[in-house]
Amino acid sequence: MSADTSTTAAAAATAGRLDRASARRILLHDHRIRLIELLPWVIALGVFFLFPGYRLLATQILIMILFALSLDLIVGYAGIVSLGHAAFFGTGSYVAALLVSSYGVPEPVTGVVAAVIVSAALGFVTGWILLRTHGLTLLMLTMAFAIMLHELANEFAELTGGFDGINFAPGPILGIFDFDPLWYSSNYFYALVFLFLGFLFVRAIIYSPFGRALVGIRENTRRMHAVGSPVLWRMVTAYTISAGLAGLAGAIYVQVQGNVTLGVLSFELSGEILVMLILGGTGRLYGAFIGAAVYKLLESFTEQILGTDQPYWMLVIGVVLIVTVLFTRNGFIGMYDDAIAWIRRRRRS
């Protein structure tokens, strides 16, 4: 159970009998922007100015947050498990790259729009077919679909560059700002702006009636059918949006670095993004932020300390994941919730 709803419940329970106005207030409560929600954006701006040497890493973190956020919409909110979300990330990546390398459209925002449309369309079609299954079957099918796309990209090497990938040079953003391969300044803000837009979009959705319906589906699908919810249609809609956002993340990922390789479609990436989300916490919006940041920072720093010749960081991530899953209710964000609840209890007594 997500703490989101339990905090609402706690607020309501103390209110006792509810009149209609307070009932509305409680439903609207989560949607209100809290001061602490500014924190990630303040950090993001701070990092840019204080640690210019880490902008490449920080840009990758921003993009992974967006990718994890897209996954959270289906895994955390609608309860749709997927081990193949890289299929949409990778589709967005290749659409953005191929537009420049094969179709001569170098403007990056155009590439992003095309990437979102194509990956959302792919999400719609596959969602319509796959979401009739559940649990392990669905997990296997999403995985199989992503692996299939990966093989397809490998097979059509003339187009995709196969194993070597494609190097391409996107033009200036909106014809104005050039990408900055050396200091990553425009690259960083490019990623930050899209993360912010993507975040606002997801945030609006999860607190909307549609978002509540997704939580209803996650909590009790049979009940949702019985109240007349078109469950499959709702899930396909969420899956389509999620795929579009993943495609957006994928497009930015390759545009800021000017190359694409088969890695963007890999099973490893599908797994990694799920691990990031679980580390951070599912169904909580900010789990994606914390999970992606912790994962990428751990990866980067263990590599710096222990060297890149051995995959030690995998070991570190493994240990952190095991500890998190065993000892927290819902990743790092669950730890945060527990800490807040503990402090409140201390204050009261």
Next chain:
Amino acid sequence: MSEAVLETRDLNKNFGALQVSRNINFRLDAGARHALIGPNGAGKTTFVNLLTGVLSPTDGAVLLNGRDITHMRQDRRVKAGIARTFQINTLFAGLTVLENLYLAVSEHLGRAGAMFRPAGARREVVDEAMAALDGLRLADDAGKTIRELPYGRQRLVEIAIALALKPKVLLLDEPAAGVPSAESHLILDVIEALPEDIAVLIIEHDMDVVFRFAREITVLVQGGILASGPPDEIAANAEVRSVYLGEGTHD
């Protein structure tokens, strides 16, 4: 004879070689207070699942107001006016009572697909949800999660959700099952006070409830209808007594 709201024609359902519903010809009249009884495993819940579209029949037809809905999707049937409660509580256990009702009402009013307006922004959805709770005197519990409620009150939420969908047909699958006898009168009171214009089909084991409530009784045995008629007729039916009521007295 009044007009049938819900009707089945030669309804059959097989699970492989197992026949769980056989040739069910059933009619639920407008404003009916109809009880469906039968021993365990008689196929009562299967029948409800066929009516609501959870299961599709092997053959036969289901008609709502004369319209064939045999192949209609579950959610469309709900919108067409068939609501149900479950034998075992099927609620959003971690959500508040208000949120449970909110989800039902927003689907019913066609507001649940909206993405760019916060939940709760539409006054009529919240008002209807609260009205449904008021109707069953559940408003005091609106802010509690389902888990925090005693089982009997959870059963009432099941009924409140069904009523919030403004049904023409209400299927109550053992509404008092699992409720301690001290609380069961609360549920019976609610059932007795249901609006007259709703046709009610109740599945129940408790004969006191059945004979107090029902004006029509259908007895289901091994997936088929054994007898159907007014309560005194069913009570006097020798076959019913031996198969069903007779067994009951030996418990």
